[in-house]
Structures are given as structure tokens and as C-alpha cells.
Amino acid sequence: MIKIAIVGFGKIAQDQHLPALQKNSDYQLVAVASRNTSLDGVAHYKTLEALLDAMPELDAVSLCAPPAVRYAQAQLALARGKHVFLEKPPGATLSEVEALSEQAKAAGKTLFASWHSRYAQGVAPAKAWLADKTIKSVQVNWKEDVRVWHPGQAWIWEPGGMGIFDPAINALSIVTEILPKPFFLKQAALQVPENCQTPIRAQLEFSYEAGAAIQADLDFLQTGPQTWDIHVETDKGTLKLSKGGSQLYIDxxxxxEGPDEEYSGLYARFAELVKSGQSDVDVAPLRHVADAFMYGRRETVEPFHEDT
Incomplete structure (x- = not known):
């Protein structure tokens, strides 16, 4: 069994990582490192460094803290000889992830940049269906309520927090997975609240082969029903991934359609990588976000307040 610890025991770790680990017989969850939260039945440490000092027998860590601190944590864990699972996004910058990839390779340890939405039930069959099709257009609609999904999490509005791209990178992870060929940012508009550093809404347009257009409409202020849809028009029909990829429609x-088993798929993949001595560090979704920040037009909009 892989002795693993969760580092950063917030909502995503409790709701997704914990149950996925508990169901997988390849793992033994032996510790949690978190400033404010513990878990009954396993060791608790305030910091990753304290955890590593106390448990040299540890095999791997799952890093679930915000991306701004992820590089330092991953660098330390790899230096101590541990395999590393990175919650998305894998880092605050592309350079950080590249450095970690090289460090993991030199240490002979596994580094896994996880993209949970790629493991939604409809994604693999969507990729297979599109493999021999000519893409005519793609429309991404990714709209959710930040107050529901990130209550009180001010870090998301700071540099490295990514704002709307924190959830929207999931859409980009799916599109980069299912389309047969790469695509490139053509233009972007980023709406940034005057009291924030990251966008609350964004509109992206990408270029694809033969003039096909890929467009994305992203919104962090959607109330009521949430929207996580990807529409693909091809020469042989229409594909739609709905509910974050859990439903696949053809024409x-x-x-x-299937249950939410995204994180179970991630941990099964991580176990495979550890056992085979390999890494999986795909940064394509993060690269598209970086391109949007570099190439997009910023528009200042009304301030964001948690309680309104």
C-alpha cells in the first residue's frame, strides 16, 4: 500500500480526496497536514515540514493547498523522496511546474498534475467519438456561483488565485483532452472587479485548424442552476458534454451518463504512475490560462463583495 498524506485539508480535500482515498485499496491515509483542520483516526501536523520530519516512512503526499504555495510544498516533498499528487492547477506559474517536473525526474519520483474533469464519465467516449471528425466549432459555457463554491476564500481574487479560471480551467482541461489537434488563443476579454486582481468573468476565442472557432463564455456570478457545458459541431454531427462532462449527448x-467518480479515477491513475515509476505532467490547460492573462484585454468592473 502507498502510505499517503493529504496536505491542505479544506473543502475539496474533505469532499473529494478523502472519500476517493478511502475507497482505494492501493492507499493507506496516514496523516493530514493542515493549519486548522484535523481528521479523526490519522496523525495531524500543522505543516508539511513537521509531517515529513515525523513520518519518514511516508511514500506520497497529495497537495490540496492553494496554488500559490504549491511549488514550495512539492519541492520540499520531492527533496524528501516522496511522490507528489498535485491538485489542479499544478502550480501558480508554468515555470514552477517545469522545475518540479525536472526535480521529480532527477529524484526518480512520480509527479502527477491532476485534472479531475478529464475523468468525468463522458470525456473518454467524447474523445473517441471526435477522433475521426472534422471540427467546425466549439462553444464552452462554464458559469457558476463563486459564493457557493468558494465561500470566504479571498485567495482566489489574489495573484495566483486565477478568479474565474479556477473553475474554468476544468473546461480547458476537457477541451484539450477531447479535441484531436491543438488550439491557440486568438483574443480574450477579462472582467476584473476593481477590488480584485483576478477576473470574475471572461470571454475567450481560440483558433483551430481550417478556420474552426473555439469560444468560451466564463462567469463566476451565475446564480440558480449552474452551467458546465461544452458543445462541439462536427462534419458528422453534434456533441455535447453537460454537467461538467458527466453527461454525453450525440445529436x-x-x-x-454516470456517477461522479472523477477523483477515484485520479487516484487510480496516481497509483499506476507510482508503481510504474512514471510521471504525468500535462500543463496544456494552465498554458491556455497563462495565455489569457498575457494576451487578454482587461476591463475593470464593479467591486466584488462576498455578502452581496
Whole structure:
């Protein structure tokens, strides 16, 4: 069994990482490192460094803290000879992730940049269906309520927090997975609240082969029903991934639907990588976000307040 610890025991770790680990017989969860939260039945430490000092027998860590601190944590864990699972995004910058990839390779340890939405039930069959199609257009609609999904998390509005791209990178992780060929940012508009450093809404346009357009409409202020949809028009029909990829429609007919097992898939993949001595560090989704910040037009909009 892989002796693993969770570092950063917030909402995503409690809701997704913990149950996925508990169901997987490849792992033994032996510790949690978190400033404010512990878990009954396993050791608790305030910091990753304290954890590593106390438990040299540890095999791996799952890093679930915000991206701004992820590089330092991953660098330390790799230096101590541990395999590293990175919650998305894998780092605050592309340079950080590249450095970690090289460090993992030199240490002979596994580094896994996880993209949980790629493990939604409809994504693999969508990729297979699109493999021999000519893409005519892609429309991404990714709209959710930040007050529901990130209550009180001010870090998301700071540099490195990514704002709307924190959830929207999930859409980009799916699109980069299912399309047969790469695409490139053509233009972007980023709406940034005057009291924040990261966008609350964004509109992106990408170029694809043969003039096909890829467009994305991203919104962090959607109330009521949430929208996580990807529409793909091809020469042989229309594909739609809905509910974050858990539902696949072909020409309006539901072809695939299943339970939320994204994190179970991630941890199964991580175990495979550890056992085979390999890494998986795909930064394509993060690169598109970086391109949007570098190439997008910023528009200042009304301030964001948690309680309004």
C-alpha cells in the first residue's frame, strides 16, 4: 500500500480526496497536514515540514493547498523522496511546474498534475467519438456561483488565485483532452472587479485548424442552476458534454451518463504512475490560462463583495 498524506485539508480535500482515498485499496491515509483542520483516526501536523520530519516512512503526499504555495510544498516533498499528487492547477506559474517536473525526474519520483474533469464519465467516449471528425466549432459555457463554491476564500481574487479560471480551467482541461489537434488563443476579454486582481468573468476565442472557432463564455456570478457545458459541431454531427462532462449527448441523444467518480479515477491513475515509476505532467490547460492573462484585454468592473 502507498502510505499517503493529504496536505491542505479544506473543502475539496474533505469532499473529494478523502472519500476517493478511502475507497482505494492501493492507499493507506496516514496523516493530514493542515493549519486548522484535523481528521479523526490519522496523525495531524500543522505543516508539511513537521509531517515529513515525523513520518519518514511516508511514500506520497497529495497537495490540496492553494496554488500559490504549491511549488514550495512539492519541492520540499520531492527533496524528501516522496511522490507528489498535485491538485489542479499544478502550480501558480508554468515555470514552477517545469522545475518540479525536472526535480521529480532527477529524484526518480512520480509527479502527477491532476485534472479531475478529464475523468468525468463522458470525456473518454467524447474523445473517441471526435477522433475521426472534422471540427467546425466549439462553444464552452462554464458559469457558476463563486459564493457557493468558494465561500470566504479571498485567495482566489489574489495573484495566483486565477478568479474565474479556477473553475474554468476544468473546461480547458476537457477541451484539450477531447479535441484531436491543438488550439491557440486568438483574443480574450477579462472582467476584473476593481477590488480584485483576478477576473470574475471572461470571454475567450481560440483558433483551430481550417478556420474552426473555439469560444468560451466564463462567469463566476451565475446564480440558480449552474452551467458546465461544452458543445462541439462536427462534419458528422453534434456533441455535447453537460454537467461538467458527466453527461454525453450525440445529436441530442444521451449516450453516456454516470456517477461522479472523477477523483477515484485520479487516484487510480496516481497509483499506476507510482508503481510504474512514471510521471504525468500535462500543463496544456494552465498554458491556455497563462495565455489569457498575457494576451487578454482587461476591463475593470464593479467591486466584488462576498455578502452581496
Amino acid at each position: 441530442g441523444q444521451l449516450e453516456k
